[in-house]
Ligand code: SF4
């Protein structure tokens with residue numbers, strides 16, 4: 001397969017408005033910017049960026065401009081208000097995109113503000129009925145003939161694993177991906193924000209019942225350092241955790257049973 | 270017979286002067302490729318004065334060459350005027366002959382000294398066509414001296430000496446070719462033609478007559494393409510200025526990046542701009558290369574400069590120390606050109622190297638270069654009980670600008686010292702606390718004019734809310750920006766560097782200083798206080814008031830060597846053979862200084878980064894605090 005044909009696919013990256021943890025100012029979300037970087041570096045034939053949010057907000061707009069500054073010519077924006085369900089809007093937009101439906105849909109692993117549940121890519125994959133690969137850091141290759149893509153997934157402690165998945169699929173990009181490129185003022189100025197108007201947004205019913213309050217700092221478990229030498233510390237920081245006990249369950253029913261049992265044991269249910 | 274020679278001179282003169290005029294027009298066309306910029310016509314009348322005063326002020330730092338130049342250039346101009354009067358207009362007279370004798374002799378003397386200097390030229394001088402120039406000067410002056418001798422009757426006529434006539438004809442031809450034709454066709458004499466016009470039409474007219482103009486020019490962010498991508502994006506008067514370069518290499522000798530083996534040579538940069546403007550390649554350049562860069566590069570007026578004509582690392586090696594501008598006898602503005610190119614790389618290409626992208630992003634999201642929480646700017650002063658504008662007061666005599674030193678443990682000591690000194694002198698001062706943003710100096714020098722202007726506008730809006738008489742800052746970069754660059758955006762303030770303000774307090778006896786016994790102390794002039802703002806005396810006055818007799822390093826005051834901390838250079842971090850701060854500390858060690866007094870947080874950070882053993886690094890304010898006599902509390 002030639003390199004060219006492997007690029008002959010469509011990728012869409014979902015972008016959200018992030019928030020700086022110290023200044024609380026809106027900014028490019030770090031993971032979304034990385035997802036955009038993965039897309040720009042892979043440089044497929046068709047690249048799209050998609051955002052669902054409030055376009056009337058000037059601060060949101062400057063953040064979208066910042067993404068445009070990375071060199072993507074335009075961003076499609078689905079106007080949604082804060083109380084509507086972004087997942088619904090995005091899913092219905094993508095489902096109705098017809099030929100415009102991407103082969104790969106990239107997101108960050110979780111948003112920097114709002115619910116920040118990390119659930120969005122799962123929901124989208126479910127609604128579009130395509131696989132989901134969490135926490136990737138790169139797209140390695142595409143085999144259009146076989147309809148298969150190979151991606152690099154990042155695991156804890158700097159470990160990586162190659163995963164083959166069928167096209168199309170949703171993938172979330174984590175912090176292990178390449179640092180996003182600098183946003184340039186000129187490109188930001190030239191970039192275009194297209195508002196997509198034909199989407200019916202659905203109010204997020206569940207959200208209205210919620211009460212939100214500022215997050216409390218969770219107490220941190222004290223670390224007991226057992227390692228005596230530098231070599232041991234290095235090993236502790238990098239070595240793969242050997243799982244002890246446990247078993248691999250492949251049948252869905254049995255797996256569900258096992259999960260239920262664990263939840264009961266832990267008194268979650 | 271002599272008529273025969275006159276005829277030759279007449280026709281050669283007419284031909285070569287005509288060709289010269291055509292060349293001049295071609296050259297002017299090249300400059301006009303540039304962008305529009307105010308034409309300071311009045312400046313043209315000032316050319317002689319600017320040559321004799323401003324240019325010579327710089328040239329005279331090297332007595333040998335300034336005397337040589339006066340003799341050569343003066344002799345040449347006078348001789349040429351006489352040649353035109355006598356040979357082209359045919360006006361004869363004994364006075365003219367004697368004058369010609371004198372002027373050509375004067376030029377000959379100059380030419381001999383030019384020749385002598387070229388026997389074993391230092392590395393900063395260019396070879397190539399420049400090695401030819403002394404011969405041309407000798408030939409031109411000797412020829413007209415020999416022609417004047419019989420005319421004044423000192424020698425018999427050359428009638429009958431065909432050899433002499435042939436030789437003189439060749440001399441006239443050579444001399445005219447170099448001096449009248451080459452001057453506009455890219456010969457070494459080009460510097461006289463372009464240089465004269467450049468002195469008149471300089472983009473920074475304020476620099477003449479002892480003035481200063483060091484603030485960067487504001488960039489219109491609504492323009493189509495920002496900064497300089499290709500030579501024609503420069504202003505026309507910048508293109509003209511590049512043509513004025515005499516390749517004397519004074520800038521090269523002064524450049525800290527060049528000395529550190531980073532791939533920058535200001536002289537070559539200017540010559541590369543000439544190549545770009547005129548089109549061609551760099552093969553003919555006969556001076557020192559960019560350290561570590563080999564090969565020939567091509568350029569053209571509409572060909573992007575960076576990475577085609579000039580390596581990207583060249584423009585990012587510059588510390589914006591202005592040592593080159595200070596030394597340049599032709600008053601060329603290297604820093605403007607470098608920042609113009611950086612602006613394009615940053616604003617249009619998003620290509621700022623090293624950690625700069627992170628720094629610029631931090632400035633966007635947190636208003637400080639290191640990404641600290643904006644509401645922690647005042648943390649350093651938790652124990653200081655400072656008055657804060659907007660919280661404790663609306664007005665004070667002095668607004669103390671903390672700068673990013675507020676986030677830096679080392680430089681907080683300087684801030685503390687300054688606060689203690691202001692209190693000791695009962696100065697009524699306050700800070701703007703967490704409302705303060707980075708002043709934008711680094712962003713601007715890294716080419717991010719958009720972020721600079723955003724920070725500038727925010728700071729000006731904050732400052733407009735309060736009443737104060739002066740701003741005092743411990744950071745020369747802040748000092749420079751507030752004083753020289755904020756006015757373009759409507760911020761007009763009376764700004765003091767802390768050494769200036771403290772010097773006034775000492776002068777008014779509001780601060781009393783004891784003598785200290787510190788051993789040998791030297792003072793390092795920060796570029797942005799010294800060269801940028803002409804303040805050399807206040808810090809020295811303070812040190813002397815403490816009984817310290819400052820031991821000067823070889824490069825000091827105007828010629829101070831940069832610490833390596835300016836222009837975002839520590840962030841772009843372009844590799845070289847050695848580090849600039851190491852070289853500066855070596856300067857201090859050479860004179861056995863035990864303490865280097867500094868007056869800038871950048872210098873402080875750069876020098877403290879030099880491995881021991883090295884002299885102690887202390888801000889002038891810290892030294893003062895040790896020496897201050899505190900009145901008994903009542
Ligand atoms: S400003 Fe300083 S570092 Fe930059 S080129 Fe000039 S002398 Fe070199």
Ligand code: SF4
Pocket residue numbers: 513514515516517518519520521535536539593596597598599600601
């Ligand atoms: S730029 Fe100025 S200092 Fe440098 S070589 Fe040219 S004339 Fe000399």
